[in-house]
Amino acid sequence: MEFLLATVLKIALVMGLVLLAVAYLTWLERKVIGDMQVRFGPSRVGPFGLLQPIADAIKLMFKEDIIPAHADRVIFLLAPALTLVPALIIFAVIPFGPSFVITDVNIGLLYVFAVASLGVYGIVLAGWASNSKYALLGGLRSSAQMVSYELSLALSVIGVVMWTGSLSLVEIVEGQAGSWYGIVPRWNIFPQFFGFLIFLVSSNAELNRAPFDLAEAETELVAGYHTEYSSMKFALFFMAEYANMIAAGALAATLFLGGWQGPFLPPVIWFLLKVFAFIFLFVWLRATLPRFRYDQLMRFGWKVLLPAALANVMVTAALLA
């Protein structure tokens, strides 16, 4: 009974923090992109624009909720939820501190990939249920891109699994304890550097973020799969995208950067710093790089990243043998 109560409390804490982080990630992104484009980001609503997410939330809540004429009502309402739920339940297996993990499943990494592959459904169903050309094409393109890059994402991580010998995220973090020669920490980024790079690129593509965001760029397909969505459903899609971004950053920190490990500061602070570094990197990429054309994107995923990930697995296997 106590176990149940403790777990429920942990879930509530993590979910609350994630949702709060998602809201303020929108602020952070706009501020950082603004700074990189030599302008202020949001700065009017509250000090430094810190109340901007709240203003956005209020605006979205009061917007008119439109459902297109011949849209499939049930699926139209279901799709945003189907996108947000997988984004949130990834956090169930990520270790935030030495004993602060909601559940330590011994197939933790497989669970993460299972849940990540479920994120495709919300997008493809949203595109179809909107009964609109732009939405359908955008949804199909987005989901085809996500499915293609899932392969290299999973393969890039197999090197880490081979190196650690376990699929459990807690054990992967604990396998990165200690250091070589007392200076260089035993983080997986050093033996698995190519895996790390492939993971970064694949997770960018998996998140439908720049430079791989053709399917939702305003100049291309109106707004892609969420063209016909308004008000809270649109907010759910956005929350899902940012929650996925935080999850990708948390995964990268856990798998390659040693999770919560670090010398002086408390473990949770280290973890948050590493996740913040990755989120900053994702926002930086968005502000800096032009986007890929769709066929360039697919060609890159299948002909460059997938062979590179396979080569990484083979070289790691050869080195471990």
Add this chain to the structure above:
Amino acid sequence: MVPLWAYLLLSAFLFMVGVVGVATRRNALIIFMAIELMLNAVNLTFVAFSRFLHSLDGQVFVFFVMTVAAAEVAVGLAIIIALFRTAETVNVDEVRLLKG
């Protein structure tokens, strides 16, 4: 501890639902999905037996069944796409003539 026959009964039920689906529906895609349901019912039987016979051969076989099912779905859907291009329908009742 749920006994073995409960799992077997459930998977037999799922299998029969799949068979009825294949036999009665006319839409090629739904027939395909019913076939997938049958394969899954068999998978459930394998895993149940693997647990109660304390052997992992059942789970290994489930791996193979899943692989073959994935391959079959890929080829089957390609066939349906090719069929749709010529016949303009996926209703299996309307595709009776060998001539294109």
Add this chain to the structure above:
Amino acid sequence: MEWIFFLAFGLVAAVAAVAMVLQRSPIYSALYLILALFAQAGLYILLGAELIAAVHIIVYAGAIMVLFLFVIMLLDLGRTDRSPARVKPVGVIVGTVLAGLLLAELAVGVGPQIVLGPRGAYDPEVLRTVGNTRAVGRILFREYLIPFELTSLILLTAMVGAMVLAKRKVE
């Protein structure tokens, strides 16, 4: 406790399967099948096969059903099936009666008197210590190595076949 989970997952799987067969629109059928697959993954976890449950979700719910949805949407077959050829009620009745007969025979004739053969080596306690993934991996790459390689050939053949079949003929 385990019975509650089994009944919950089993009921969801059974109802979703029946709903899948009865739907008019292929998209709703696909969605109900995904629900049935989820319930089945829950049953796998109940049976202690965690690796199989995760792989089941990744392969079936995450890839195969997405493929189904793609094909349905690309060929625009999602609207309700209004084709004139209706399902003959005779077929449904005969099918349901036969299915009921099979289930009844199983429940009465086989059911609780099932007698199992000799046990293997992997009882649940051993599995809990060794780990399901590790044990399955060991067997897969030692005793079942040749079937494993053969399945990779099957997948290659299927890939090539699917690409050739679905290609547009260049006039």
